[in-house]
Amino acid sequence: MYVRSSTATVVVVAALVGPCLAVESARAQDPLPSWNDGPSRKALTDFVAKVTTEGSREFVKPAERIAVFDNDGTLWCEQPAYVQALFVVDRIRELAKDHPEWKVTEPYKSVLTGDMQAIAASGEKGIVELVAATHAGITTAEFEALVKDWLKTARHPKFNRPYTECIYQPMRELLTFLRAKGFKTFIVSGGGVEFMRPWADETYGIPPEQVVGSSIVAKFEMRGGQPVLVKKPKIEFIDDGPGKPVGINRFIGRRPILAFGNSDGDLQMLQYTTIGPGPRLGLIVHHTDAEREFAYDRQSHFGRLDKALDEAPQRGWIVVDMKTEWKRVFPENVQKEQ
């Protein structure tokens, strides 16, 4: 009786649970559920299969499976402006309370009136001045706290959600998939390294030591018996364009086998990663979806994609058509504030 009863229970439970498990299992079997069946998905999965199959002629040992990702426009949204630029604007507004002279002094005046064209016209000198005013004169720990606090309340103007939720779900799945296949994933971005590190681990699963970016000079000091690093108003390194291979060499110290970008700022990183012997893959996010995100390429102020788009066919770089290849753009089921 006991045995029979037990068996019957198992059968009933199995009948109820079975279908759920089957669905779960199907999901579990597809590590890239937000990627439609298309050329990009195929290129990615074929490449990963090729380099991870032991005994294959193109097998790459795990330590050499270095994958690098641009951030702005590749992992998260960079329109209507780079998130870090929006952070600078908010910070200038905040600090303006103590700087009445900024109302009549460029480039601050243009920031306060929201004149983006005038800011752009102020050139590198203007940008350096804004970075100095907003990023320097404080310790690295203080800056980290500022970034975290700002991200808690800032909202994307079009999507009305935190910027850390304006990240691309297909890319997040790809990062997880690659790591499960023994890859080490790095961010290599023109953005400030200390602007990205405070949230990259939680958001992308990429720890601080795997984030490469632009930086300003920092200096070691003892303050009140405590060791601190004070950020100085001096650009140290621009991790963009030809700076990206330099940053990769400096921070990672070996050549990646996979690079993913979306703009001409990624051109040299794509070249450095893909030109040479052995299996290599370069990919470009093409922003073709004005409805779900933004549509832009050759004429955009932020994330211009022109030369790299021209060079893609001859290099064999995969151009990912966001509109047709991504089932969804942003993560679903995230907390969305009013």
Place this chain on the structure above:
Amino acid sequence: MYVRSSTATVVVVAALVGPCLAVESARAQDPLPSWNDGPSRKALTDFVAKVTTEGSREFVKPAERIAVFDNDGTLWCEQPAYVQALFVVDRIRELAKDHPEWKVTEPYKSVLTGDMQAIAASGEKGIVELVAATHAGITTAEFEALVKDWLKTARHPKFNRPYTECIYQPMRELLTFLRAKGFKTFIVSGGGVEFMRPWADETYGIPPEQVVGSSIVAKFEMRGGQPVLVKKPKIEFIDDGPGKPVGINRFIGRRPILAFGNSDGDLQMLQYTTIGPGPRLGLIVHHTDAEREFAYDRQSHFGRLDKALDEAPQRGWIVVDMKTEWKRVFPENVQKEQ
């Protein structure tokens, strides 16, 4: 019959194999066989137990278990001179064939005649010139090949073995032990990052992306259709003294919980790592063994240990007495050439 025979065989085999397994097992149980029972060994194992015991008040999650190690004098021998300095001398001698003018030009002349005092007197200008002549004007890949080739034939003048075998066996065991306990181990050295990366993985189990060091400028170029990085005769970053916390912040992006050094060049790294809340450990190799290695501290030209030694007691840094605390200094059973 079959069963009995089988059992008998098992008993016999167990009797034969048992003692061997017992010895193996005892070895396996001690992850630090080259460390004598002493205060340093105890401080290390106590610290690791404390931060890795879940539920303990001082538990540190694996991602935060960052341990940083100086290289010269901490992981390998730095006497009678830094290994990289000896590389520079050999390289100048090699290149002198094409530079007859070096016989009468400083600082080359002093290098060729082996006048170390005159080289030191040439100051930073002289050092920069030597680095430029020996490290620049070539690609990063070419430099890596030079370093690997040199290490194959160069021998330590006192120990007559390759420099990569003049590494400290107790430290190698410690690196392995820490990694087994979930630590991520980094080198943070004043030495050139591109001088260390070619052999650090094989020698210490530390991959290129976990090596932080000094560097000269590199520039991205396409040469004959191939992407390369060309090393330029310009110092980019000195990862020594107050530069070490800067390098840690730049490359690792979080504060370590354990730092191991041996000289005043590690003073700020030890301060940065150990002063602050939470469990933290600082250690210093004290070179006290003139017989098995070298004995030096406050007066040494290379690896001077003076201020950090004075500061150790008040900071609680553990000073490792090489002579009494290390059972052996270098690895045994390594291939030793004539």
